[in-house]
Amino acid sequence: MGRKIGTEQAESVFRQYADLIYRVALHNLDYPADAEDILQEVCLIILTKPIPADEEHLKRWLIRVTINKCRDLSRSYRRRKWESIEDHENLEAEKPPEILAELQELPENYQNIVYLYYYEEYTVSEIAQILRMNVNTVKSGLKRAREKLKQLLTEAED
Amino acid sequence: MKTNSYTMAIDRIHVSESMIEAALAAAKLRAAKTAAAQTKVRYAAVAASVVLAGAASAAYFSNIAGFKPPVSPAPAAPTAIATDVEATEAATTQGSVPATQAHTESTEKQRGTEHSQETIYYSATRPTQEETAAGSSQTATDAPKATEAPRPAPTHSAPTVSAATEPATEPQDVPLPEIDRSLLCADGKLYITVAETGLEYIDDPAAFSDDHVYYIETKFGRFYQIKPFEIKHIDLSLNNDKPKSDEMVYLYNDDGEIVGQAPVWW
Numbered sequence: 219m220g221r222k223i224g225t226e227q228a229e230s231v232f233r234q235y236a237d238l239i240y241r242v243a244l245h246n247l248d249y250p251a252d253a254e255d256i257l258q259e260v261c262l263i264i265l266t267k268p269i270p271a272d273e274e275h276l277k278r279w280l281i282r283v284t285i286n287k288c289r290d291l292s293r294s295y296r297r298r299k300w301e302s303i304e305d306h307e308n309l310e311a312e313k314p315p316e317i318l319a320e321l322q323e324l325p326e327n328y329q330n331i332v333y334l335y336y337y338e339e340y341t342v343s344e345i346a347q348i349l350r351m352n353v354n355t356v357k358s359g360l361k362r363a364r365e366k367l368k369q370l371l372t373e374a375e376d
Numbered sequence: 377m378k379t380n381s382y383t384m385a386i387d388r389i390h391v392s393e394s395m396i397e398a399a400l401a402a403a404k405l406r407a408a409k410t411a412a413a414q415t416k417v418r419y420a421a422v423a424a425s426v427v428l429a430g431a432a433s434a435a436y437f438s439n440i441a442g443f444k445p446p447v448s449p450a451p452a453a454p455t456a457i458a459t460d461v462e463a464t465e466a467a468t469t470q471g472s473v474p475a476t477q478a479h480t481e482s483t484e485k486q487r488g489t490e491h492s493q494e495t496i497y498y499s500a501t502r503p504t505q506e507e508t509a510a511g512s513s514q515t516a517t518d519a520p521k522a523t524e525a526p527r528p529a530p531t532h533s534a535p536t537v538s539a540a541t542e543p544a545t546e547p548q549d550v551p552l553p554e555i556d557r558s559l560l561c562a563d564g565k566l567y568i569t570v571a572e573t574g575l576e577y578i579d580d581p582a583a584f585s586d587d588h589v590y591y592i593e594t595k596f597g598r599f600y601q602i603k604p605f606e607i608k609h610i611d612l613s614l615n616n617d618k619p620k621s622d623e624m625v626y627l628y629n630d631d632g633e634i635v636g637q638a639p640v641w642w
Binding site: 233236237239240244254258261264265266318332333 | 380381382383385386389390391395396398400402403404406407
């Protein structure tokens with residue numbers, strides 16, 4: 219299924235999908251700095267691992283890899299143990315877009331469903347495949363996320 | 377694509393070119409880690425608890441890292457070989473790093489395999505051929521000779537390197553590079569603090585050349601580009617001068633070469 223590609227090609231793949239990786243990471247993590255870490259992690263994987271040959275498969279694979287890396291980071295011990303540097307240094311932390319911050323209140327994966335459905339325009343069954351979820355779970359997640367989005371967007375308009 | 381507030385917000389999220397370049401550079405460095413680099417890391421663990429305390433410390437840190445026995449100024453002096461406990465005791469009672477810590481090397485490497493689990497501390501004087509041949513492997517360490525220059529006291533626990541902490545005894549193909557003393561701070565230490573984000577800072581920007589880009593590898597195996605000139609406003613009170621772990625970090629230049637190393641201080 220996979221093929222190992224050369225450095226130049228890997229660089230090209232990374233450049234092509236950097237926005238996608240970063241956006242998916244932002245949907246799964248609290249801080250842009252963490253998303254940048256994930257960018258580096260996924261870049262390393264592209265450079266060193268065999269990657270899917272066809273374009274569409276590659277894109278889905280990268281989404282999957284990015285989500286997995288985000289979960290690894292979220293679960294890592296150091297994130298739970300360490301204090302936030304912003305609390306100590308008056309550094310203005312770069313915040314994710316407000317709409318993403320609001321969406322973070324949704325259960326895990328719902329943000330990914332929203333992103334994949336609305337932005338990447340995958341179908342429900344494709345999302346279920348990518349996220350390895352039941353189709354009905356994706357549907358219900360999408361329904362809840364829609365309600366939340368609607369509420370957010372209405373508040374924003376007011 | 378249906379346009380709504382959400383998609384418009386996402387549309388505005390882009391990865392900057394500099395972010396892409398930084399991620400690529402860091403990932404390439406990580407990918408380029410060769411077996412030789414892994415060997416370096418393994419051997420560096422031997423010296424993990426050594427603190428860089430001034431030029432003298434730096435000198436014998438590189439000795440340890442390089443696994444080169446120090447040159448004997450007085451070949452006829454008695455062999456000084458000690459166990460871990462003895463070496464540690466010597467450090468405690470004398471309040472300074474014992475000369476026997478100037479270099480460690482397994483007996484397997486030095487004298488064959490008959491004492492493979494034994495760790496030997498060489499004093500400033502090496503054993504003579506006759507003494508080595510006689511197998512005087514457990515002679516207690518004497519106090520340093522009066523003629524020996526005192527070494528600076530370590531700022532944390534004296535290093536104790538044992539067979540247990542140094543599992544690798546195979547020949548070292550690529551010796552660790554010596555510490556570039558120009559990278560050390562004025563007090564001879566290379567301080568590195570760890571922030572919540574996983575970024576490591578080196579808190580003496582003046583110790584670095586602005587002409588170069590530096591990277592460090594963290595204990596988590598990630599590489600970060602260090603921009604010392606950008607961290608002048610870091611609150612140094614965050615630095616906690618307690619050595620919490622014996623992990624090493626490595627400083628890389630923009631050619632991917634290790635140009636410095638230090639234990640993590642946080």
